[in-house]
Amino acid sequence: MNNIDDKLASTIALLRLKFIDGLDDRILQFEAILADLRKGCNQREALCDISALTHKISGIAATFGFPEMGAQARHLEEMIDNQIDTVPIQQIIHRVSPVLQAFLDDLESQI
């Protein structure tokens, strides 16, 4: 069992580096979506895209040693999913924007 644990630990360590290396691209994806939001284009779609991106991060961040990042991502995802069909889009954007900005600042600090 120790041998298995050691192998998995070294695999996770390698994948963790890949995850950190890939944070740049993820941040750029978020920024592109934010630009659409600011322009007022396809805002509902943009919010769904943010939800999808945060969902991906929430599924792996904790495994790679970033539990708080995973929790923040989950929180953002749920904020959007729980409101997207019931709350006016502008209101969601108003609520989500500061949380998303803080999340992106945290992502950048990990690079």
Place this chain on the structure above:
Amino acid sequence: MKILAVDDEPLFLELLAHTLSQLDFRDVHFATSGQDALGLITHDARSFDCFLLDIKMDPMNGIDLCRQIRILPEHRHTPVVMVTAMSEKRYVDNAFMAGADDYVTKPIDRIEIKARLSMVQTILNERIHTGLLARQIAMVERTMGAKCQFSEPIVLNDARDLVPYASLENYLLRLGNMRLLSSAAVAFHVENGTDIFERASGLEFADMLTDAAAVVGDALKSYNHMLAYAGSGDFVAVIARAASFDQAQVQLGIQEGLAAFSGIYLEEGIAAPIIRVGAAKTNGLLSFGNPTRMLSGAIMSARAGTQAGAPRARGHIRVMA
């Protein structure tokens, strides 16, 4: 066990690949979208034994992918485990109603995924057993020798929208006691099931159960439900407790549905099934026992409502010479 894992996050698939490899699951294939997954499934000569599906993918999510997989005849009963961060009840319910057998939450835990895949292996072994029995019955339909228990929760291959009983039990066990409060179980007892079992062939009995499943499923169509065959002529459904279950209305729906089949049974010289609906049963607020007691409570209610009263003695299939 040949596994197909589907997730649109490549790093997660890499992590899953290594985790499964460490657990000695080495025949694992991967897809990053529902469309790619369906391509692999339909073009691979050797069927998959298990699917691990993420729920939240775009454009086809894991629940829709599960539905598409269940349409394929060779995968009507292949175990599907949703691997997802979305553990809210509505997603879990939707997954099970689409045909999933279990779920595991992200971030993945090696011990949990090992437990889930061990459960899959158990389901596969059970299905091989019941599948073999079904094929044995078909092969020796006109010879002596094959026997099957009336109590066996056999897999009804032609019954659409029926989940395996083991999956229904697993769904309740995975829900936990608090989430169970929003669910209820209702059972449907084939009152003359034993008589039909003793007089008809194995295939005729299975066909009767398939007809019964269709009629019951239709009568429940206004309720969000999961329906399974529990053996001994009992079907059981899990429905949302919030829905006001109208027992009389459902009983009427079943009688009307069965009336449509009565001519066919008359021509074949086989007794048409008589189906009784039981009362909706729930787990109590302070109940911390086995959640599947709700299922047995519902079955007892349906049996108690029959004109025959207490369940009859169980018998064996006699294969017609």
